[in-house]
Amino acid sequence: MLIVGVALIFVATIAFPQSLYPGQFSEKLSVDYKAQFKAYNFELSNIKLLDGPFKENMQRESDWILSFSTQRLLHSFRTNAGIYNGLEGGYDTVKKLGGWESLDCELRGHSIGHILSGLALLHASTKEEVYKLKADSLVTGLAEVQHALNQGGYLSAFPENLINRNIAGQRVWAPWYTLHKLFSGLIDQYLYCDNETALEIAKDMASWAYDKLREVSHEQRKIMIRNEFGGVNDSFYSLYSITGDPEHKFLAEFFYHEEMLDPLLSKEDVLEKKHANTFIPKLIGVFRGYELEGKEEYHDIAKFFWNTVVDHHTFVTGSNSDREKFFKPDNLSEHLTGYTGESCNVYNMLKLTQHLFAHEPNVKYADYYETALYNHILGQQDPATGMIAYFLPMLPGAHKVYSTPEQSFWCCVGTGFENHAKYGEAIYYHDHDALYINLFIASELSWKDKGVKIRQETAFPQEETSVFTISTESPTDMSLHIRYPSWATSGATVKVNGKKINIKQRPGSYIAINQRWNDGDKIEVNFPMALKIVPTPDDPNKVAFTYGPIVLAGKMGTKGMKEPAPYSNPNLHNDYYTYDYHVPSEMTHELKMNKKYIDRYIEPGLEPLSFNIKNENITLAPIYNIHRERYVIYWDLINKE
Secondary structure (H helix, E strand, C coil), X not given: CCEEEECCCCCCXXXXXXHHCCCCXXXXXXXXXXXXXXXXXXXXXXXXXXXXXXXXXXXXXXXXXXXXXXXXXXXXXXXXXCCCXXXXXXXXXXXXXXXXXXXXXXXXXXXXXXXXXXXXHHHHHHCCHHHHHHHHHXXXXXXXXXXXXXXXXXXXXXXXXXXXHHHCCCCCCCHHHHHHHHHHHHHHHHHHHCCHHHHHHHHHHHHHHHHHHCCCCHHHHHHHCCCCCCCHHHXXXXXXXXXXXXXXXXXXXXXCCHHHHHHHHCXXXXXXXXXXXXXXXXXXXXXXXXXXXXXXXXXXXXXXXXXHHXXXXXXXXXXXXXXXXXXXXXXXXXXXXXXXXXXXXXXXXHHHHHHHHHHCCCHHHHHHHHHHHHHHHHHHECCCCCCEECCCCCCCCCCCCECCCCCCCCHHHHHHHHHCCCHHHHCEEECCCEEEECCCCCEEEEECCCCEEEEEEECCCCCCEEEEEEEECCCXXXXXXXXXXXXXXXXCEXXXXXXXXXXXXXXXXXXXXXXXXCCCCEEEEECCCCEEEEEECCEEEEEEEEXXXXXXXXXXXXXXXXXXXXXXXXCCCCHHHHCXXXXXXXXXXXXXXXXXXXXXXXXXXXCCCCXXXXXXXXXXXXXXXXXXXXXXXXXXXXXXX
């Protein structure tokens, strides 16, 4: 019997959270989690991406990450330990990496942590051994460096004195931030690639950290943690969940930043002028503390933060910040600069979103995830080179500015090594008996516990229809919870084996289909998209255009753009801040139209997802598809009555 109704939420009683990471690691976790989980991720290895833009991005990511030699990636670590790093069979030294990985940059070494995570995620996503073999060589080299340093487990590409400067409250560029990346990469290698050596390295590093920090006074700690430390609290909670070692729990709690987090418990928006990517990772660690220890205040802090950022500090693309900092709530129209939308912020907001969804399977989290994934992350990568954009500029007439293969290594390059390796992680969730379908991405899911495979065939968002085909050896009882997106205000159509079903739900909910499924059953869903105007909260005449979840930007040509690469000085670490977009003075971002009747002024183009602004000779296209060209996202609307 077919039953269509409101999606039910089943409270899982499993002691370990599969949402802790994208995969399921019950056999590797030694701590029972006190928070209740209502939805769980699948292992990345059980989700196969089918042909489409996400798979193409992952392949470009793979090509880049495999292009780095082990010697080059380990060079700064070996230099710090005094280990010879020449080439075999000769005395030529290894060609050094530049940018944030240069030997005079205090963040050197952060990229290898991201690369270890990226290789682990690629291995899990594709099951290909080449990624594990590459990572194994890096882990072996790091173990050699740790042994050579002989500093109680310390491991880094920079000397320990940078940590000492941080503890003393002296000026230094974020050493714990860099160590967080290394911890995370090693832990991912253990979890995804079964590398025991990686875990031992991380445990030895934690022993050094515990000995270093246990004698730090409370007052000195408060000064120390004002310096950016990334999500190192998240890493220590992760390590604690694996080892159960109270020292690791101590380290996680050591990095609780009262000055920034306590006001959130009182529901105070204190984000203005705060460095966004310093702030967001703290909340991921705090929420991990909630999952492990059941502290409700940690849950409340993270949830209030998420709602505040998404509702009051986020552009239409799902990204946030101007010059890396939050600004006054809802004050978007005054921050349309060339330095908005740091990609690292989106990476971390998506991680936090996953955690929140696991405890509250609410469509609002999946809606935000879709918005940020399509409009920012998918278009962060240059399809011509595989390089990464630090910012998504909102400045009218700006364009995306990409990294270089060997002279950038910004933080957003690092998170980019992960972003494009794990697209499968948020498409599907499950509880004991129900499957949540959150994203419409061509993919194939294997739910081993149910003995079910589901193939999702779709060209979304170029097309509005997705088809799901079920494969099962025997009839299986299962509830499908299909996201009914909040943007789908034109209704929805769902067919099961060609028969149209009655939908009682509204946008912003789940369409639940409960029945016994047979091999070959098909579900077809269609969510019509509509063209909409999205004004900024502080200026109703400063607007963007969306079509379904997709942000449309005006394609404005290449006049005045630098070619072929935007970086004339590879020695500058932060030249994305010195970049002058040279926006042509005659380029317009004003439109005359009546907001109530935009269909009279904008018509569909010849290509999918393209539109033409009548009488303006301007084409609107998805922002994720605009590369190496100027664009306009936010327009000044002159209301035409």
